[in-house]
Amino acid sequence: MVAWIGSRTVPLPTAIEQAAKLLAKSRCPVFSLDSDIHGCRSLIALAEQVGATYDHVNGRDLVHQVALHTDIGGFFATATEVQRRADVIVVVGDVPAVHHDLLLSLAATTPDLPRSGKRRWFHIRGKATLALSGKLQRRAKAVDAGSSDLPIDAVLGVLRASLAARKASVVLDNIDAFLGTVANADFPVFVFSHFGDAASLTMLQGMLIDINKKRRATALFLPSDDDAWGMVLTSTWMTGFPPRTGFSTGSPVYDPWLCDVDRMIAGEEADLHLWVSERDEVDPPRRSGLPTIVLTRSDRPVAGAAVTVRIGKAGLDHDGVVYSSRIGTLRSAVAKAPSDLPSVYVIVEQLQHALQGEDVASC
Amino acid sequence: MLIRLAGGEVIDPVNGLAGKRDVWIKGGIIVEKPVSKRADKTYDLSGCFVMAGAIDIHSHIGGGNVNTARLLLPEQHAAHLKRPQHTPLSNAGWSTFRTGCLYAQMGFTTVVEPAMSPSNALHTHMELADIPIIDKATLTILGNDDFLLSMIRDNASSAMIDDYVAWTVSRSRALGVKVINAGASAAFKENIRTFSFDDVVPSYGVSSRRIVEVLQASVGRLGIPHPLHVHANNLGIAGNAATAAETIGASNGRPLHLAHLQFYGYGTEGRRGFSSEAARLAELVNGNPDVTIDVGQVMFGQTVTISADVIRQYSGMRTASPKKSVLFDGDGNGGGIVPYRYRQDYYGSLQWAVGLELFLLIDDPWRVFFTTDHPNGAPFTAYPELFELLMRRDARNAKMAELDQSALELTTLASISREYTLDEVAVMTRGAPAKLLGLDDRGHLGPGAIADIAVYRKGQDIQKMFRDAALVFKNGDLVVRDGVVTHYRWGRALRLNPPSDKGIVKRMQAYHEDRYGLSLDWFTFPDSAISRENPFAEVACRS
Numbered sequence: 001m002v003a004w005i006g007s008r009t010v011p012l013p014t015a016i017e018q019a020a021k022l023l024a025k026s027r028c029p030v031f032s033l034d035s036d037i038h039g040c041r042s043l044i045a046l047a048e049q050v051g052a053t054y055d056h057v058n059g060r061d062l063v064h065q066v067a068l069h070t071d072i073g074g075f076f077a078t079a080t081e082v083q084r085r086a087d088v089i090v091v092v093g094d095v096p097a098v099h100h101d102l103l104l105s106l107a108a109t110t111p112d113l114p115r116s117g118k119r120r121w122f123h124i125r126g127k128a129t130l131a132l133s134g135k136l137q138r139r140a141k142a143v144d145a146g147s148s149d150l151p152i153d154a155v156l157g158v159l160r161a162s163l164a165a166r167k168a169s170v171v172l173d174n175i176d177a178f179l180g181t182v183a184n185a186d187f188p189v190f191v192f193s194h195f196g197d198a199a200s201l202t203m204l205q206g207m208l209i210d211i212n213k214k215r216r217a218t219a220l221f222l223p224s225d226d227d228a229w230g231m232v233l234t235s236t237w238m239t240g241f242p243p244r245t246g247f248s249t250g251s252p253v254y255d256p257w258l259c260d261v262d263r264m265i266a267g268e269e270a271d272l273h274l275w276v277s278e279r280d281e282v283d284p285p286r287r288s289g290l291p292t293i294v295l296t297r298s299d300r301p302v303a304g305a306a307v308t309v310r311i312g313k314a315g316l317d318h319d320g321v322v323y324s325s326r327i328g329t330l331r332s333a334v335a336k337a338p339s340d341l342p343s344v345y346v347i348v349e350q351l352q353h354a355l356q357g358e359d360v361a362s363c
Numbered sequence: 364m365l366i367r368l369a370g371g372e373v374i375d376p377v378n379g380l381a382g383k384r385d386v387w388i389k390g391g392i393i394v395e396k397p398v399s400k401r402a403d404k405t406y407d408l409s410g411c412f413v414m415a416g417a418i419d420i421h422s423h424i425g426g427g428n429v430n431t432a433r434l435l436l437p438e439q440h441a442a443h444l445k446r447p448q449h450t451p452l453s454n455a456g457w458s459t460f461r462t463g464c465l466y467a468q469m470g471f472t473t474v475v476e477p478a479m480s481p482s483n484a485l486h487t488h489m490e491l492a493d494i495p496i497i498d499k500a501t502l503t504i505l506g507n508d509d510f511l512l513s514m515i516r517d518n519a520s521s522a523m524i525d526d527y528v529a530w531t532v533s534r535s536r537a538l539g540v541k542v543i544n545a546g547a548s549a550a551f552k553e554n555i556r557t558f559s560f561d562d563v564v565p566s567y568g569v570s571s572r573r574i575v576e577v578l579q580a581s582v583g584r585l586g587i588p589h590p591l592h593v594h595a596n597n598l599g600i601a602g603n604a605a606t607a608a609e610t611i612g613a614s615n616g617r618p619l620h621l622a623h624l625q626f627y628g629y630g631t632e633g634r635r636g637f638s639s640e641a642a643r644l645a646e647l648v649n650g651n652p653d654v655t656i657d658v659g660q661v662m663f664g665q666t667v668t669i670s671a672d673v674i675r676q677y678s679g680m681r682t683a684s685p686k687k688s689v690l691f692d693g694d695g696n697g698g699g700i701v702p703y704r705y706r707q708d709y710y711g712s713l714q715w716a717v718g719l720e721l722f723l724l725i726d727d728p729w730r731v732f733f734t735t736d737h738p739n740g741a742p743f744t745a746y747p748e749l750f751e752l753l754m755r756r757d758a759r760n761a762k763m764a765e766l767d768q769s770a771l772e773l774t775t776l777a778s779i780s781r782e783y784t785l786d787e788v789a790v791m792t793r794g795a796p797a798k799l800l801g802l803d804d805r806g807h808l809g810p811g812a813i814a815d816i817a818v819y820r821k822g823q824d825i826q827k828m829f830r831d832a833a834l835v836f837k838n839g840d841l842v843v844r845d846g847v848v849t850h851y852r853w854g855r856a857l858r859l860n861p862p863s864d865k866g867i868v869k870r871m872q873a874y875h876e877d878r879y880g881l882s883l884d885w886f887t888f889p890d891s892a893i894s895r896e897n898p899f900a901e902v903a904c905r906s
């Protein structure tokens with residue numbers, strides 16, 4: 001039992017046929033994606049075929065992370081290189097819990113390149129920054145540097161000024177220890193994840209530019225979600241652009257405002273929503289009046305969805321390829337509990353086949 | 364199906380074929396003219412040249428650094444459109460999809476990505492698998508990685524070195540080995556800012572020269588057809604012709620390929636201390652028959668430089684245009700992405716002239732290869748313009764009149780009258796690359812070759828001729844007609860599989876578990892991970 005039209009259980013081919021009809025009829029379809037690399041490859045190809053606009057399911061979280069790369073650039077490193085070489089690790093702001101195992105593995109090791117040595121930790125905090133988790137803090141013994149009164153971008157601004165020996169009117173906690181340690185470090189690495197603002201990213205990378213004029217330093221970027229970052233990479237090589245991208249003109253168009261799927265739905269521009277997620281216990285937001293096709297792990301039809309298809313998860317039900325922050329690149333994910341549940345890739349392949357017999361509407 | 368390409372003027376220097384003759388295709392292979400059999404399909408190629416599909420040996424078309432460049436520069440796409448821009452509504456210039464189409468439209472059927480980090484092999488091959496039509500291949504990067512540098516420092520045996528090189532080539536599915544500024548990326552992580560051929564990586568005590576020698580010897584012993592592909596030290600620096608000369612001298616009578624030599628063709632003469640040494644380098648190449656080079660021609664306009672030469676890319680960040688860049692400290696080499704606009708000023712004019720001097724002063728078209736080091740010197744879409752510059756002296760002169768004359772005075776370009784013939788173009792872009800890479804099945808039109816064929820309509824407009832091939836066949840499938848892709852197919856990635864001692868797997872397993880706390884599975888992948896039918900085609904090593 002893997003497919004439903006409305007709440008009615010149907011054979012998978014029937015659901016595929018119905019979904020293909022909806023896609024073919026749609027003049028402005030939008031896709032929200034969350035899958036492994038193969039799933040994203042197939043969905044982006046489908047988006048091109050039907051002239052859809054696509055974004056990640058959690059696209060809002062990705063905007064600043066993508067903008068860091070499209071607008072600023074900067075210094076980066078892989079976690080594997082950081083593990084072997086970083087003599088100072090500076091955690092900047094909050095790092096999602098999903099990366100805490102990675103941080104713990106860094107805390108459990110010491111650098112061996114270019115020679116064996118110790119590793120010191122700092123945590124740069126602003127007024128809304130959470131403390132490091134108890135286990136990580138016990139292992140890392142990170143020294144807090146920052147201020148509980150200032151936002152993180154302001155803290156970074158003060159640190160940057162101080163590193164450049166400029167006067168700052170604000171005194172940060174443990175700033176002398178931080179400045180002294182970084183000044184004498186061989187390979188300090190600033191670990192950061194998704195800031196909610198461009199100013200923090202700009203200030204952090206500006207600080208790295210300053211340090212690198214005389215010494216080495218770099219940053220370990222940990223995306224808010226590895227699968228989402230895998231989708232960014234896939235979109236970029238397939239279309240030349242990160243999400244938010246759409247094929248409404250036939251060619252890919254990248255425009256973070258124009259192709260904001262949530263905006264398109266709220267503004268009633270979209271007339272069909274394809275929502276895909278391999279995660280457990282996650283359902284699409286319910287929107288009345290908008291036909292929705294859902295590919296989900298759920299074993300029941302999604303309320304309000306025109307079509308629901310149950311899918312497997314890459315690395316669990318079937319083999320896949322995923323982005324991993326642990327190694328900073330893609331890795332092969334072998335099925336841990338192989339099942340008959342179809343992959344996103346397989347479902348989309350069937351959709352594409354079914355669409356060959358349909359007359360696809362253009363935007 | 365039996366296909367007859369009738370009446371075209373064949374240019375096939377490998378087989379010594381020239382003049383009007385038919386080419387026959389069956390089952391994706393070029394065959395002898397069949398006796399008493401009629402073609403199922405005949406193409407009248409009167410008024411056309413017929414060549415083997417072209418092969419690009421050095422073009423950065425996929426992988427982590429290339430994708431980072433795409434991510435950094437969504438506005439870059441206009442530079443990758445055809446010239447002139449007659450498709451103003453198209454804004455997707457350098458996706459994997461467009462890469463395959465644009466290459467095929469020009470008659471290129473095989474392209475080598477020359478800088479794959481072994482740790483990034485899966486990502487690279489996933490991208491290459493999404494490039495349609497053409498076959499691809501990669502060169503895997505060694506020479507800044509801890510495992511190799513440690514072995515050299517510890518005087519590991521040749522057999523141990525060979526096992527590691529073979530294992531890396533095999534598990535990364537590469538067609539050869541590249542070394543990029545040997546040792547410099549490792550040294551840069553220790554805050555070394557300049558690194559020459561005899562400089563030593565501090566914590567390993569091994570010199571750049573030693574790394575190159577070790578890898579060159581290993582590639583030879585393993586029978587890897589393509590000689591060690593060397594991106595030398597001091598790229599882009601005034602006076603670096605001396606470094607190139609040193610590197611050529613270190614070839615010691617063994618095959619060595621020097622990448623994008625144009626970027627090493629600089630002297631220190633003139634008011635700005637930046638002059639051409641191309642004539643000197645060409646003479647050195649002419650006198651060293653074991654050395655091959657590709658040019659890395661500069662063409663004017665916006666591009667982005669993508670290189671695993673991190674020390675060089677760091678110094679280039681100050682001239683980034685637009686003002687943004689990425690510097691990546693990865694395992695081994697890492698990479699740097701720096702956008703750049705080549706202007707028709709003194710420096711741009713000199714670089715442009717140096718590339719052309721190398722093309723025109725190196726006598727043997729079997730040893731000089733046609734590249735812009737895409738996208739470092741220019742996007743590959745500039746190739747038609749470059750063909751014209753090589754084949755027409757008047758086109759060169761017209762362009763020179765637009766450029767900085769004080770720069771051109773420090774070159775020999777004005778005095779060179781040579782014009783490439785179509786036969787020489789066929790050698791440089793077909794026969795020679797196939798020979799250099801060990802690809803016996805392509806680069807020519809003899810029976811038994813795969814039917815990768817480019818047909819060009821004769822005309823005075825060389826740019827148009829090479830930009831829009833009249834017909835292109837890939838493995839016998841017609842894929843392009845009149846410069847437009849008519850059929851999509853998936854090519855394969857060509858790879859070697861040199862044997863190595865089984866013990867190397869255990870050693871690598873222990874190394875990764877000890878140093879990274881991760882099993883080797885994290886760094887390897889099965890062919891099925893690419894999710895395409897037969898994504899790889901194996902090329903034999905020489906015995």
